[in-house]
Each structure stands twice: as structure tokens, then as C-alpha cells.
Amino acid sequence: MAAPVDLLRGWVMARAGKEAMWLGDTLANLGDGAPEKALHVVLGLAPRRLGKADLALSPADLRAADAARPGWDPSDWSLDGAARVLALLVFRGARPFAETFKDLRRTSDAAEMIALYRGLPLYPEPEALDFEVGEGLRSNLRPVFEAIAHRNPWPRDHFDEHRWNHMILKALFVGARLAPIVGLEERANPELARILCDYAEERWAAGRPVTPELWIPVRPFAGDPKIDAALARAEENAA
Amino acid sequence: MMFIDPHAHMISRTTDDYEAMAAAGVVALIEPAFWLGQPRTFVGTYVDYLSTIVGWERFRAGQFGIRHYCTVGLNSKEANNEELAEGVMEWLPRFALKEGVVAIGEIGYDEQTPLEDKYFRLQLKLAKELHLPVMVHTPHRDKKRGTSRSMDVCEEMGVDPSMVVIDHNNEETVAETLQRGYWAGFSIYPSTKMGNARMVEILKRYGAERIIVDSACDWGISDPLGVAKTAKLALESGIAPETVERVCYRNALEAYGQSGQMKEADWLDPPAIDQRTLYEGNSILRGGRDPVIEESGAKRRGLLIE
Numbered sequence: 001m002a003a004p005v006d007l008l009r010g011w012v013m014a015r016a017g018k019e020a021m022w023l024g025d026t027l028a029n030l031g032d033g034a035p036e037k038a039l040h041v042v043l044g045l046a047p048r049r050l051g052k053a054d055l056a057l058s059p060a061d062l063r064a065a066d067a068a069r070p071g072w073d074p075s076d077w078s079l080d081g082a083a084r085v086l087a088l089l090v091f092r093g094a095r096p097f098a099e100t101f102k103d104l105r106r107t108s109d110a111a112e113m114i115a116l117y118r119g120l121p122l123y124p125e126p127e128a129l130d131f132e133v134g135e136g137l138r139s140n141l142r143p144v145f146e147a148i149a150h151r152n153p154w155p156r157d158h159f160d161e162h163r164w165n166h167m168i169l170k171a172l173f174v175g176a177r178l179a180p181i182v183g184l185e186e187r188a189n190p191e192l193a194r195i196l197c198d199y200a201e202e203r204w205a206a207g208r209p210v211t212p213e214l215w216i217p218v219r220p221f222a223g224d225p226k227i228d229a230a231l232a233r234a235e236e237n238a239a
Numbered sequence: 240m241m242f243i244d245p246h247a248h249m250i251s252r253t254t255d256d257y258e259a260m261a262a263a264g265v266v267a268l269i270e271p272a273f274w275l276g277q278p279r280t281f282v283g284t285y286v287d288y289l290s291t292i293v294g295w296e297r298f299r300a301g302q303f304g305i306r307h308y309c310t311v312g313l314n315s316k317e318a319n320n321e322e323l324a325e326g327v328m329e330w331l332p333r334f335a336l337k338e339g340v341v342a343i344g345e346i347g348y349d350e351q352t353p354l355e356d357k358y359f360r361l362q363l364k365l366a367k368e369l370h371l372p373v374m375v376h377t378p379h380r381d382k383k384r385g386t387s388r389s390m391d392v393c394e395e396m397g398v399d400p401s402m403v404v405i406d407h408n409n410e411e412t413v414a415e416t417l418q419r420g421y422w423a424g425f426s427i428y429p430s431t432k433m434g435n436a437r438m439v440e441i442l443k444r445y446g447a448e449r450i451i452v453d454s455a456c457d458w459g460i461s462d463p464l465g466v467a468k469t470a471k472l473a474l475e476s477g478i479a480p481e482t483v484e485r486v487c488y489r490n491a492l493e494a495y496g497q498s499g500q501m502k503e504a505d506w507l508d509p510p511a512i513d514q515r516t517l518y519e520g521n522s523i524l525r526g527g528r529d530p531v532i533e534e535s536g537a538k539r540r541g542l543l544i545e
Contacts, residue, residue: 045336114516
């Protein structure tokens with residue numbers, strides 16, 4: 001089975017065209033003691049030299065990704081984003097990974113920040129990234145939030161119940177879909193079901209619509225009278 | 240007609256302004272790094288400001304169907320705080336390569352002090368190294384001499400005039416700016432810089448070559464529709480549509496497009512990834528509606544809030 005970094009390298013190199021030689025040299029340099037400044041330059045040049053086309057991976061590629069890191073789904077990654085994550089994975093710096101990551105995140109532009117967070121399941125030292133992930137979740141840039149919440153197994157694998165529940169709630173608040181959240185059913189819990197029912201009632205009281213996706217993590221807790229009542233009302237509304 | 244506002248400090252403006260600009264036909268704008276009305280006293284706040292204009296503000300504009308670009312630099316006022324200036328200079332190269340950064344700017348002189356001169360030169364050097372255009376802010380006081388001096392220094396530093404926009408021109412500075420081969424920016428800013436009737440007279444006299452109209456709208460009494468209103472007034476005054484199109488759209492694209500970071504396709508045919516994440520697309524372009532000049536805040540006349 002291929003490691004994630006090798007998969008990324010294969011996908012990006014295959015699409016690099018006339019930049020393949022530059023990219024190959026750059027990656028070799030990054031893995032061979034280059035200073036952090038070299039990493040900054042590569043991250044800046046990635047969209048300039050490689051463009052921002054969709055990676056457009058095949059079903060076989062996506063299966064390989066899921067096999068390499070269960071839950072990793074790069075189906076909406078772009079070429080520059082993949083190259084940025086690849087560069088970060090290949091880089092061997094003097095500082096711990098999480099420190100480098102924090103520094104990059106602080107000075108990133110929007111597209112860069114999205115790429116950095118999409119790469120989460122592939123990074124070493126996941127516990128050390130806890131604060132950084134929290135910052136991304138609090139972001140008001142919906143695509144940054146979605147880079148963590150959607151098609152990314154990191155929350156399922158590392159969030160405690162409180163953070164998980166608040167991610168689901170924030171998704172609803174900012175109008176992000178719930179279905180692309182990895183582990184939406186697996187991580188369902190009674191506290192979340194209760195909060196979601198309250199939230200649905202608030203929406204109904206305000207005359208606002210409630211997305212049917214909201215009930216996915218609620219249904220497993222049917223049987224509780226309050227939840228049954230909310231589910232019944234949702235069905236009525238849908239009919 | 241599509242417009243570009245190549246000098247707009249949107250961080251100081253409201254969502255009403257974005258809506259009004261989009262309705263008036265503004266498809267792209269450039270946010271130059273500037274002075275916030277009071278000085279920053281920590282390097283970190285400056286770094287976070289730069290991070291805001293390459294990140295959040297770009298995203299915010301995209302939600303209104305407007306493509307947002309920016310310039311990064313240390314402005315002339317804050318160049319006088321040497322400790323801050325040194326710190327900012329260390330961080331600038333990292334921001335200069337961010338997506339959508341189309342120039343080093345706005346830089347230049349305020350009081351024309353030795354420190355302003357030092358950091359102006361250092362930033363011209365950086366722009367040259369990175370092959371980036373430069374946006375020069377010309378001083379309000381001692382303007383004519385300050386403008387000539389800004390161009391002298393660009394030339395001393397070996398920066399090609401075709402890579403430099405000299406901004407905030409007026410009737411007194413325009414001839415020299417154009418004659419020396421620079422792009423000449425005009426900020427349609429009430430009371431202090433240019434009015435648009437005066438701008439129309441300048442267009443009659445100098446034509447379209449290398450002239451760029453912007454609003455420079457910021458936290459002061461200014462008008463985010465400066466470009467659109469100038470275009471309308473110019474057309475009504477009999478200026479040829481080709482001239483208006485060049486000074487209110489094409490020239491800015493050519494000057495700042497030299498960065499490689501700003502292309503017409505960004506708004507006419509955006510990459511799929513951007514359409515999914517950072518740019519909501521432009522309903523005006525898709526629907527083919529005529530631009531509407533509507534004052535920002537027009538929504539305030541409505542009573543319902545839902």
C-alpha cells in the first residue's frame with residue numbers, strides 16, 4: 001500500500017507538465033535540509049507555476065487515498081493545494097512540525113489556509129495541532145471551516161465530544177452541508193441530538209427552514225419523547 | 240461596462256458598499272496596504288493586518304462577486320517608527336508572494352523624512368527583486384516636489400517606470416508623470432484629491448494612455464463608486480467609450496497584471512476551485528444587466544429585516 005506522501009507525489013508530478021523538473025528538484029531540496037524560507041517560496045509559487053486546476057482524481061486514486069489513510073477523501077483538492085501539502089510533508093525542518101505549521105497558518109492567504117487544513121490527516125504529531133485546528137474551526141471563512149469539517153477524517157479521529165458537537169452546530173449556522181462530514185453517524189451522541197432538536201425548534205419559531213440533514217445524527221436517539229416529537233414535526237413539514 | 244477600482248481600502252467599508260460597487264459594474268478591485276487612521280504600535284498587528292487583506296477581505300469581496308487583489312507594503316507614515324518599520328520589513332517578503340498580491344504599495348513619502356526615504360528605497364529594491372509592480376502614494380503636502388522626488392528615487396533604484404503607478408495625481412503633477420513614462424493614477428476623492436468633473440477635463444486633455452482612475456475610498460468621507468461615477472460622467476461629457484474603458488478598467492489590468500496575479504479570466508472564467516470556495520461569481524456578468532449606480536446604503540430605505 002502506498003503512503004499518502006507517495007500518492008500525492010504521483011498525482012502532482014503527473015500533472016506538473018513542464019514544471020515537473022522544477023518540482024522534482026524543489027522537493028528533493030526540501031527533504032534535504034533546506035531552510036524554512038525555501039518552504040515559504042514553494043508554497044507561494046505552487047499556484048503560480050502549477051495552476052489551480054482540479055486534481056480530478058480517478059475512483060481508483062480515491063480508493064488508494066482511503067486505503068492509505070482511512071477517511072481521507074481528496075476528491076475536491078486542487079493541483080496547487082495538493083502540491084502545497086506535498087511540500088509541507090516532504091520538508092524536513094529544524095523545528096517541530098506543529099511550530100512550522102502554526103507559523104505558516106498565521107501568514108497564509110485564503111487558498112493556502114484551505115490547503116493547509118485539508119492536509120490535516122496526513123501530518124505527524126496530531127495532538128500538537130489541536131490549537132491550530134481550533135483556530136480554523138473558528139474561522140469566518142466558510143471554505144476554511146469546510147477544509148476541516150468536510151471529507152476530512154481528522155475531526156472524527158481526534159475531536160472530543162464537545163468540539164465535535166460544536167463543529168456540527170457551526171456547520172448548520174454557516175450553511176455548510178453535513179453529509180460530507182466524515183463520521184457524522186459514527187460520532188452521533190445524545191447531547192448532540194438534544195442540542196440539534198433545540199436548534200430545530202428555534203428555527204421553526206423564527207419561521208426559518210430546517211435542513212433535513214440535521215436529523216442524521218438525531219435519528220439514532222429516537223425513543224426519547226422530546227426527540228420523537230421533533231422528528232414527527234420534521235416529517236410533517238417534509239410531507 | 241466592467242470596471243476595476245485599483246485603489247480601495249475595503250477593510251474600512253461596509254457590505255452596502257460592496258453591493259453598490261458590484262451593481263455599478265465593479266468586477267475587481269485592489270486593496271493597497273495602508274495606514275489605518277492611527278498608527279500600529281506592534282509589528283504583530285501589522286502582520287495580522289497583512290494577513291487580513293490577503294485572507295478575510297479577499298473572501299468577503301468574493302461573496303459579493305468582486306475579485307479582490309491587494310498590494311503589501313510599509314506606508315510612509317508608519318515608516319517613521321523605526322522599530323516597527325524594521326519588523327515589518329522582515330515579514331514583507333513572505334506576504335509579497337501570496338495569492339492576489341499585485342504590487343508593493345502603497346509606499347512613498349508623507350513628510351519626506353530620512354526614515355521615509357530609507358524604507359521607500361528598501362521596498363523599491365524588494366519589488367525589483369520579486370518583479371512586482373509598485374504603487375506609489377504621493378504626498379498631500381509639498382505634492383509637486385514630493386511627486387518628482389518619488390520618481391527620481393524609483394529611477395535611482397533602477398525600477399522601470401512601466402512597473403510603477405504614481406497615484407493621487409492632479410493637474411499639477413500629471414504632465415511630468417506621463418512624460419517620464421509612469422502610469423498615472425487619479426484618486427476621485429472628495430475635497431482633498433480629485434473631483435470627477437476635473438478628471439473628465441484631464442481625460443479630454445491627455446487621453447487614455449497610462450491614465451488610471453481609482454476611488455481610494457477608505458475610512459474618510461470618500462466614495463466607493465468613484466470609478467463608476469467618473470465613467471458615467473465622462474461618457475455623458477462625450478469622452479469616447481474606448482477611452483473610458485481604458486482608464487476605468489483596461490489600464491489598471493495592464494499595469495497590475497504585470498505581477499502575473501491578475502487576469503481577466505479571474506472574473507470572466509474563474510477556476511472551478513475558486514468558484515467552489517472563494518468567489519461567488521458575478522450575477523451582473525452572467526445576467527448581462529446594465530450597471531446601476533446606486534448609493535451604498537440604499538437598502539436602508541427598506542423597513543423589513545428578515
